[in-house]
Amino acid sequence: MATTRKELENLAPGEARSRGKQIQELLDEETVEVPWQLRHAEYTYLGSEPLDRDHYISQEWCDKEIENMWSRIWQLACFEQDIPEVGDHIVYDIVDWSFIIVRTEPDTIRGFYNSCLHRGRRLCENETESANKPEFRCPFHGISWNIDGSLKAIPPSIDFDFPHVDVEKFGLPEVRCEIWDGFVFINMDDDAEPLMDFLGDITKHFERWPFATRWKATHTAKIVNSNWKLAQEAFMEAFHVLATHPQMSIGLLGGDGSNTEYNIYDGGDANWSRMTMAPPMPNPNLPYELTEEELMEEMFFRGESVSEMGVQKMEGSVEDLPEGTTTRKLLADTARPNANGYVGLPPTDVELTSAIQYHIFPNISPWPGPIFYRHRPYGRDPDKCIMEIMMMVALPEGAERPPAAKIRWLGDDEHFGNIFNQDVENVAQVQRGLKAAKPPGGLTLGNYQDIKVRWHHRLLEKWVNREI
Ligand code: FES
Ligand SMILES: [Fe+2]
Incomplete structure (x- = not known):
């Protein structure tokens, strides 16, 4: 692995990797069959050109995203479990648009524009509403529609005035409105490709970690002072751990995020990507050499570190462990009893110990683990966004799924x-910093x-420029 600038000269751009073991090397050490999904690990160098700051701060760019992307792309509206019974509905807002997503039959979910055909009032006001109602009745003058979208009634007292309406x-x-694995997507473009074509191979990846049977146990939202992309991109790389979350991985002893694996597919054209954060291993970037034994002692046997990592404190001492035990093996063993549903069978140590995070363009992030993110623009304001975190819990086999959590x-x-708060505060400072920069220069990204x-x-540029 490249370690110095001199050695970098022999590598093509994007080929260099951090010190320490890479995810694919860890997979070589697995004692169970490695699923093809984890070996499907593409990366393509996409150049080192500066990134335009306007993507985050310009009102003009923000408006272009709305007109050219949000208006015609597949986007997550809700989960099937949000509206389990016929008549249940939920409101999905994106920028100025609003949609009522309703279960019209036991196996059918449909979406309607949330706007009255009389004078245009929002028919359903509350985003968190998922109450079973037999109709959508406009609160302004009382015209009502059935849950299948057909007109139900114009109130008799005003009906005389609408002879021109063909009921x-x-x-x-x-x-x-199309569904994949429990996710309900909408698209305002009647000519868009089918959802499954848009999603591509990620649907095959998640056959190992199915979502449709998960339970949305929590759903929390917050208005964050940054562009929606900045908030999302806080979870698109892991090397900010070093400076932003130095408490993670036992004070960086167990790693600094620099040997995370990053994958983009089809030369960057696929609408999904992935990153896999390495499990705790002695950090090779420390100014001294740390052994596995020292790391295990810190992680499993010292009170303070143990509570911070949320791992089970172990009795005895590190000397009692079988020879050859590593931190990640021990962590895999402690994680195994509670891992069902978050790992395939038989589970690999990488699944048990690494945070594997997928992104689906433009704005959601499903993990094989329980965390799920969505980031939406906040109206037309490029300086704000709606950040949502949901916990998608895998239930024991045969367990009845409790009602899905409503948004809070x-x-x-x-x-x-x-940890999330560190990210939220950070991106707000990035948003301000982007505006503080000397124009015109762009942003300098890492190649890998x-x-x-x-x-x-x-991808965003392609949508905005109507190349897609
Ligand atoms: S605006 Fe809806 S009934 Fe008048
Ligand atoms: Fe972070």
Whole structure:
């Protein structure tokens, strides 16, 4: 592995990797069959050109995203489990648009524009509403529609004034709605490709980690003071751990995020990407050599570190462990009993110990693990976004799924949690810093570790320029 600038000269751009073991090398050490999904690990160098700051801060760019991308791309509206019964519905807002997503039959979910055909009022007001109602009745003058979008009634007292309305054709305009693995997507473009074509091979990857049977146990949202892409990109690379989250991985002893694997597919054209954070291993970038024994002692046997990592404190001492035990093996063993549903069978140590994070363009991040993110623009404001974190819990086989959590909005002084809060505060400072820069220069990305950020913007540019 390249370690010095001199050695870098012999490598093509994007070929260099950090010190220490890479994910694919860890997979070589697995004692169970390695699933093809983990070996499907493409990377393509996409150049080192500066990234335009305007993507984050310009109102003009923001408006172009809205007109050219959000108006015609597949996007997650809700989960099937949000609306389990016929008549259940939920409101999905994106920029100025609003949609009612409703279960019209036990196996059918449809979407309608949330706008009254009389004077245009929002029919359903509350985003978190998922109550079973037999109709959508406009609160302004009382015209109502059935859950399948057909007109139900114009109130008798005002019906005389609408002789020009063909009641058969006065249904609510529909938005395309397609489902994958429990996710309900919508698309305002009637000519868009089918959802499954848009998603591509990620659907095959998640056959190992199915989502449809998960339970949405929590759903928290917060208005964050950054562009939606900045907030999302906080989770597209792991080398910020070194400076932003120095408490992670036992004070960086167990790694600094620099040997994370980054994958983009089809030369960057696929609408999904992945990163896999390495499990705790003695950090090769420390100014001294740390042994596995020292790391295990710190991680499993010292009170303070143990509680910070959320791992089970072990009795005895590191000397009692069988020879050849490593931190990641020990962590895999402690994780195994609670891992069902988050790992395939038989589980690999990499699945048990590494954070594997996928992204689907433009704005969601499913993990094989329980965390799930969505990032949306906040209206037309390029300086704000809606960040959502959901916990998608795998239930024991045969267990009944409890009702899905409704969205809970955090106030200005409420936080997602310690690590997430560090990211939220960080991206707000990035948003300000981007505006503080001397124009016109752009942003200088890493060739490998920032590849998901570059992938994201490359696709975005294609949408904005109508090349897609
Ligand atoms: S605006 Fe909806 S009934 Fe008048
Ligand atoms: Fe972070």
